[in-house]
Amino acid sequence: MNLKEKLTILADSAKYDASCSSSGSNRKGNGFGNTAISGICHSFASDGRCISLLKILMTNCCIYDCKYCLNRRSNNVKRALFTPEEVCQITVNFYKRNYIEGLFLSSGIIKSPDYTMNLLIETIALLRHKYHFGGYIHAKAIPGASAYLLKKLGLLVDRLSANIELPTESGLKLLAPNKNSNNITKIMGYVKENRSSKFVPAGQSTQMIIGATQETDYDIMTKSSMMYQNFNLKRVFYSAYIPVNKDKLLPSITIPPLAREHRLYQADFLLRFYKFKVEDLISQDNPHFNLLLDPKADYALRHLDKFPKEVNTCSYQELLEVPGIGVVSAKRIISSRKYFSLTFQDLKKMGIVLKRAKYFITCRGRYFINPTLFNKSFIEKNLVLEENTQNNLKKEQLSLFS
Amino acid sequence: MKKNNYIYLYNDNFLSLLTLIKTLWQNKIIPANIKNSNYQQNLFDAVINLSLKEDDQLIKDIQKYLSKEILKTMFYVYLSENPQKELILFYFFGYSVKYKNKVFYYRNITVIDKVLKICKYVSNESHKLKGFVRFRELQNKVLYAEIAPSNNVLILLSQHFKNRLKNEFWIIKDVNRGILSIYDKKEFYLVSEENVNVATLNSTKEELVEELWQSFYKTIGIKERKNDRCRQNFMPKKYWKYILEVSDEL
Numbered sequence: 001m002n003l004k005e006k007l008t009i010l011a012d013s014a015k016y017d018a019s020c021s022s023s024g025s026n027r028k029g030n031g032f033g034n035t036a037i038s039g040i041c042h043s044f045a046s047d048g049r050c051i052s053l054l055k056i057l058m059t060n061c062c063i064y065d066c067k068y069c070l071n072r073r074s075n076n077v078k079r080a081l082f083t084p085e086e087v088c089q090i091t092v093n094f095y096k097r098n099y100i101e102g103l104f105l106s107s108g109i110i111k112s113p114d115y116t117m118n119l120l121i122e123t124i125a126l127l128r129h130k131y132h133f134g135g136y137i138h139a140k141a142i143p144g145a146s147a148y149l150l151k152k153l154g155l156l157v158d159r160l161s162a163n164i165e166l167p168t169e170s171g172l173k174l175l176a177p178n179k180n181s182n183n184i185t186k187i188m189g190y191v192k193e194n195r196s197s198k199f200v201p202a203g204q205s206t207q208m209i210i211g212a213t214q215e216t217d218y219d220i221m222t223k224s225s226m227m228y229q230n231f232n233l234k235r236v237f238y239s240a241y242i243p244v245n246k247d248k249l250l251p252s253i254t255i256p257p258l259a260r261e262h263r264l265y266q267a268d269f270l271l272r273f274y275k276f277k278v279e280d281l282i283s284q285d286n287p288h289f290n291l292l293l294d295p296k297a298d299y300a301l302r303h304l305d306k307f308p309k310e311v312n313t314c315s316y317q318e319l320l321e322v323p324g325i326g327v328v329s330a331k332r333i334i335s336s337r338k339y340f341s342l343t344f345q346d347l348k349k350m351g352i353v354l355k356r357a358k359y360f361i362t363c364r365g366r367y368f369i370n371p372t373l374f375n376k377s378f379i380e381k382n383l384v385l386e387e388n389t390q391n392n393l394k395k396e397q398l399s400l401f402s
Numbered sequence: 403m404k405k406n407n408y409i410y411l412y413n414d415n416f417l418s419l420l421t422l423i424k425t426l427w428q429n430k431i432i433p434a435n436i437k438n439s440n441y442q443q444n445l446f447d448a449v450i451n452l453s454l455k456e457d458d459q460l461i462k463d464i465q466k467y468l469s470k471e472i473l474k475t476m477f478y479v480y481l482s483e484n485p486q487k488e489l490i491l492f493y494f495f496g497y498s499v500k501y502k503n504k505v506f507y508y509r510n511i512t513v514i515d516k517v518l519k520i521c522k523y524v525s526n527e528s529h530k531l532k533g534f535v536r537f538r539e540l541q542n543k544v545l546y547a548e549i550a551p552s553n554n555v556l557i558l559l560s561q562h563f564k565n566r567l568k569n570e571f572w573i574i575k576d577v578n579r580g581i582l583s584i585y586d587k588k589e590f591y592l593v594s595e596e597n598v599n600v601a602t603l604n605s606t607k608e609e610l611v612e613e614l615w616q617s618f619y620k621t622i623g624i625k626e627r628k629n630d631r632c633r634q635n636f637m638p639k640k641y642w643k644y645i646l647e648v649s650d651e652l
Contacts, residue, residue, distance in 0.1 A: 016624070041530075041636065046620075094611070096545060
């Protein structure tokens with residue numbers, strides 16, 4: 001098998017991992033390569049996702065038989081295995097040409113978790129020590145591997161991740177019977193305790209598959225929120241389930257639930273940067289996000305009595321609750337209004353999305369449109385209309401109406 | 403302050419422009435315009451070249467009495483191709499002296515708003531190109547890339563690659579402006595294309611590496627999630643010509 005064929009097989013198996021960020025690390029490097037704290041996207045794939053890392057598996061051989069996975073033991077697919085030297089050669093040659101920001105190395109479980117982990121360590125150590133590679137490295141921690149191996153790997157990479165795979169314990173038991181969520185949380189706990197500028201400087205992340213089992217958005221967000229709190233995760237990634245296998249335990253969908261995934265990401269940002277709590281957004285009685293409205297607009301409409309807010313006087317936290325005002329805009333408003341009183345025109349200059357914010361704010365006591373139109377049904381109708389003409393709702397959502 | 407009808411000229415560099423702007427403010431002159439001395443003059447333009455000595459101290463003074471951020475912002479605007487950039491910088495300098503670092507909060511003032519938008523445009527383009535530059539290895543092992551940016555960001559990119567590819571020889575050519583940045587493992591030099599001749603034949607290994615990258619690129623996209631619009635938003639078509647993996651889709 002030639003190198004190109006190997007690369008194709010092992011990139012194809014790695015592509016379902018959503019994470020591709022290269023941020024959070026600030027290594028100067030002492031020869032070949034460095035990292036940028038903000039991360040850099042080098043290309044965008046045909047699905048619009050950023051490519052910043054060479055995302056590959058060490059091997060797609062696997063002793064496990066997770067139902068949703070292309071590489072499960074019982075699938076009859078072509079298998080390949082990189083040598084450490086091959087991975088280094090490709091990484092170095094791609095990095096030199098500025099195709100990539102670094103390497104994302106994951107793997108199927110070959111022989112045993114420890115054996116696999118050793119293979120990853122050997123490869124990355126070669127890259128760091130023989131090639132003096134100072135670029136970004138994100139590695140998968142293999143659940144079930146020994147702690148001393150985790151320590152070794154963490155000292156070589158910028159970011160580690162262990163995928164929780166499914167939001168609930170029962171889902172994991174059903175679809176990934178060989179995986180044990182304890183092994184995954186053990187890794188997260190260890191990384192959290194030992195994180196430093198030398199050990200996993202860019203922090204850890206994880207990923208969940210959305211729509212392969214029956215869990216609700218409420219289950220998912222509760223799980224995420226718990227993991228952010230307990231393990232200081234940088235990110236939880238949500239990956240709309242894409243059917244690659246046929247199995248009676250798997251849902252029979254043909255189109256991945258992209259609109260749902262989109263809403264989960266929006267809600268995730270609200271948790272991390274806007275100080276929202278899961279209960280503000282959804283509840284056990286109403287456990288799914290509104291697919292027609294983003295979670296913040298939905299929240300604002302359910303709490304219309306708190307609005308409109310006067311931008312010249314309300315608090316930072318209150319500004320964050322306004323649809324169309326993000327973290328950057330809110331900060332700009334706070335610092336500017338010390339020096340002059342803001343008008344709608346000024347807000348526009350500051351990059352506030354007025355077509356959404358206008359329903360929820362006043363400027364110097366003035367409402368943007370006729371104040372009698374400040375009612376739920378009018379605002380809701382317009383927001384839904386606006387979001388749907390934006391054309392950012394993908395095929396899947398449109399099919400809801402056809 | 404009195405406004406006059408003259409167009410004041412500066413030499414083709416940032417320091418010369420700053421020196422001129424400072425001198426105009428010191429003499430309370432509002433110019434009709436400020437232009438690079440090599441600009442296309444109109445028959446009726448009344449131009450003045452004060453031939454000021456470039457004031458090396460000025461950079462330090464701006465950092466000290468105004469702020470580093472103001473200096474950086476002005477430099478980024480200077481790198482833009484906005485036809486009014488000199489006059490915009492002239493007024494912005496005045497506001498900076500008045501408000502110091504708080505100048506950035508006065509977005510209600512049109513000139514300041516413009517400066518911030520232009521600055522963001524330039525820094526965004528520079529950031530994007532840090533990812534989109536594609537080198538290829540030449541026969542003499544030099545890494546060579548061509549770009550066609552809307553703004554004059556070559557100097558910003560060079561700074562980036564000087565840190566990143568410290569131990570490589572590399573050349574980046576701005577095709578739009580005919581300037582090359584040449585790095586010799588110590589420093590980079592900006593040179594006009596008339597003064598250099600680069601033999602751009604690829605090294606023998608190049609074809610294989612490019613083929614590997616192309617097949618990786620095609621593989622990594624998920625068919626079920628295909629989204630051309632999203633891709634194009636993040637990676638505007640105007641850059642595609644020089645991005646190896648998409649240049650054949652043009």
